[in-house]
Amino acid sequence: MDRALPTPTPETQHFWDGCKAGELRLQRCTECSKTYFPPRPFCPGCGSRAVEVYAASGKGVLWSYVINHRPRPDMGKDPHSIAVVKLQEGPTMMTNIVGCPQTPEALQLDMPVEVVFETFGETALPLFQPAKG
Amino acid sequence: MKQKSVAVVGAAETTKMGKIPDQSVIQLHADAALNAMADAGLKPSDIDGVATAGASPVELAHYLGITPTYADGTSVGGCSFMLHVRHAAAAINEGLAKTILITHGESGRSRVGAGGFGRNPASLMGQFEMPYGVTSPPTMFTIPVLRYLKTYGLTEEDLAMVAVIQREWAAKNPRASFKDPITVDDVLNSPMIAWPFRMLMCCLVTDGGGALILTSADRAKDFPQKPVYILGTGESVETPMVSQMEDFTSSKAFRVSGKKAFDEAGIKHSDVDHLMIYDAFAHLPLYGLEDLGFCKPGEAAAFIRERNTAIGGKLPLNTNGGGLSYMHSGMYGMYALQESVRQMRGIAPAQVPGAKISVCHGVGGMFAASGTVIFSNEA
Numbered sequence A: 001m002d003r004a005l006p007t008p009t010p011e012t013q014h015f016w017d018g019c020k021a022g023e024l025r026l027q028r029c030t031e032c033s034k035t036y037f038p039p040r041p042f043c044p045g046c047g048s049r050a051v052e053v054y055a056a057s058g059k060g061v062l063w064s065y066v067i068n069h070r071p072r073p074d075m076g077k078d079p080h081s082i083a084v085v086k087l088q089e090g091p092t093m094m095t096n097i098v099g100c101p102q103t104p105e106a107l108q109l110d111m112p113v114e115v116v117f118e119t120f121g122e123t124a125l126p127l128f129q130p131a132k133g
Numbered sequence B: 001m002k003q004k005s006v007a008v009v010g011a012a013e014t015t016k017m018g019k020i021p022d023q024s025v026i027q028l029h030a031d032a033a034l035n036a037m038a039d040a041g042l043k044p045s046d047i048d049g050v051a052t053a054g055a056s057p058v059e060l061a062h063y064l065g066i067t068p069t070y071a072d073g074t075s076v077g078g079c080s081f082m083l084h085v086r087h088a089a090a091a092i093n094e095g096l097a098k099t100i101l102i103t104h105g106e107s108g109r110s111r112v113g114a115g116g117f118g119r120n121p122a123s124l125m126g127q128f129e130m131p132y133g134v135t136s137p138p139t140m141f142t143i144p145v146l147r148y149l150k151t152y153g154l155t156e157e158d159l160a161m162v163a164v165i166q167r168e169w170a171a172k173n174p175r176a177s178f179k180d181p182i183t184v185d186d187v188l189n190s191p192m193i194a195w196p197f198r199m200l201m202c203c204l205v206t207d208g209g210g211a212l213i214l215t216s217a218d219r220a221k222d223f224p225q226k227p228v229y230i231l232g233t234g235e236s237v238e239t240p241m242v243s244q245m246e247d248f249t250s251s252k253a254f255r256v257s258g259k260k261a262f263d264e265a266g267i268k269h270s271d272v273d274h275l276m277i278y279d280a281f282a283h284l285p286l287y288g289l290e291d292l293g294f295c296k297p298g299e300a301a302a303f304i305r306e307r308n309t310a311i312g313g314k315l316p317l318n319t320n321g322g323g324l325s326y327m328h329s330g331m332y333g334m335y336a337l338q339e340s341v342r343q344m345r346g347i348a349p350a351q352v353p354g355a356k357i358s359v360c361h362g363v364g365g366m367f368a369a370s371g372t373v374i375f376s377n378e379a
Ligand SMILES: [Zn+2]
Pocket: A029, A030, A031, A032, A033, A034, A043, A044, A045, A046, A047, A048
């Protein structure tokens, strides 16, 4: 079964294009300098339309998660993490933590993680793995 | 709103509860509505306002043969009915309608005449949460909890204790789905659903419904049942995506809704005799007790462990057994309201002796929305 994938909208296209290009693209306000997520063409902090897209560090920490023991059919058969990372730039983002056992012992809150892009057909999803050094 | 200007004069659940394979969703709404009208001594032609979620108020009004001058289709998840009560109270005070019917019906288990769970892949949730394998609420509502536990040095056992104490309440309720006592070990040995959540920390999935009828306090005196007055109300919304909650250890919607309701009611926490906190999962009473201000941040687990919310405790909580043990069709808020009304009428299976003020607090979506209603049985 094919992975459930996003349908980009005009407001989010830059984010998904960035994933394909290997960049985690966030937006920030040029008036109050807040970085925010998910994408929209104005600042949710102050309402300004003066915002810019930039390539974020792709680094963050594991903020919270569950390990789903009843995976959706498109997610395979083994228990897997559904996680939220807190990005260095401030926002939180849902993802899967990959590249480590899917166990409470391996998945410690606050451990540093870094983005890795995994391709599914025409889409690349931003997943995160334990940071390497 | 003006305190005690509006009252509940009709309240009932569906005739059957739990597994109802022979009734569709709209019929569950109607069954509850007819029971509530019988409770209030009314016919459909006496109703001039309708509110519901799940079904549309158009479907409801037409199916029951009601011609309303007020229709509220607010649909923000399982607390929608708390918002319906709030809006109905304002509408009655404004003269938009005199007698408002609020219904819920859901074929959560049997799925008779029910829609699917599909989500639009172009919505923000479809783009930024669905690709990571979220399914139903057990994989979404639960996501903030490890952060909450770590922040306050709590464990799975603290979640398990919530379920254990609510089962004690359920044992006193003949209509509860689960009545047999359970221990913390039973909860921690039940099947893993989504770490750290095990089956007995998650709500039931059942069929059922409920309905309320509200009118002005002046008219309420002429109805057959003891009026239950609306003392204060609150509502708020935060985010359609649990991953975007501002604070994983506290719900902004809970805090805003709760404070508004307490301010309107003009009461102190020590005035509250009975409390309902929508418990789709075992962590919700912890967040609710703290965000409503009954406990300081991080102290709700100890408050529950010390049996303050148990039978004989100073703050009886979820006295019907809650979504964990009583019933949960999907949008549980209506059943929490029904239990508050029963407690205020003095007819609950696990009646709190002498209860005069009941706080009923609901959640919608995955910490997406909140509604709070404070009831009093004194005019
Ligand atoms: Zn700004």
